Amino acid sequence: VNLVESGGGQVQAGGILKLSCAASGEDVNDYDYGWIRATPGKDPDDREFVAGISRSGDFTSYGDDMKDRYTISSDNAKNLVYLQIDNLKPEDTAVYYCHAGTFADGVFYPAAGYWGQGTQVIVSS
Numbered sequence: 001v002n003l004v005e006s007g008g009g010q011v012q013a014g015g016i017l018k019l020s021c022a023a024s025g026e027d028v029n030d031y032d033y034g035w036i037r038a039t040p041g042k043d044p045d046d047r048e049f050v051a052g053i054s055r056s057g058d059f060t061s062y063g064d065d066m067k068d069r070y071t072i073s074s075d076n077a078k079n080l081v082y083l084q085i086d087n088l089k090p091e092d093t094a095v096y097y098c099h100a101g102t103f104a105d106g107v108f109y110p111a112a113g114y115w116g117q118g119t120q121v122i123v124s125s
Contacts, residue, residue, distance in 0.1 A: 001114055003098045008119030019119055020099030020113065021074040021081040029055060032101055033045050033081045034108045037094035038104045038118070046096070051083060052108035061108055088123045 007019040021033065034052030038044055049063040052073035060072050071084045085092055100114035 001027050001031060001100045001124075003100060003114065003116035004048070005096065005098045005116040005119040008096065008121045010122040010124065011088055013123055015123075015125045017085050017088060017121060019083040019121075021083075021116060023079045023081065023098075023100070028079050031055060031111065031114070032103050032108065033074065034061075034099045035081075035083045035096055035099055035108065036099050036110065036115070039094045048087045049108060050096070052103065053081060054103055059103060059106075060105070061106060062105055083112070085121070088121075090123045090125050092121060093123050096122055 003020040003025045004022045005019060011017060023070045032052060032054045035050040036047045037050050038047045049067055051070050052061045053072045053074050057074050062070060074081045079099060095117045098116045099110040101108055101110040
């Protein structure tokens with residue numbers, strides 16, 4: 001599966017962004033999908049789970065303290081996964097990566113190597 005993120009940018013605090021992830025490949029339907037972010041100043045390998053959604057769209061999961069302002073959704077007909085961030089705050093500044101993976105017992109497990117190039121979000125106060 002190939003993943004391409006878009007929709008990031010530099011925005012003022014309080015704004016809204018909707019990130020998109022376009023999935024392609026013969027095995028698109030074999031995976032669930034999630035968003036994971038890398039925050040500046042942290043170890044690049046120490047990424048934070050933001051949200052995940054099952055391929056069917058029936059199940060969603062959010063990281064700690066993410067549910068209030070983050071909404072994950074999908075359009076299976078277009079093989080798109082979205083992440084909307086409301087009331088943006090400077091601490092939302094990060095590179096957001098779309099991952100393919102699987103849910104097990106409600107936990108999203110990213111598949112090794114299946115992520116996009118990331119889309120950068122910068123929130124200024």
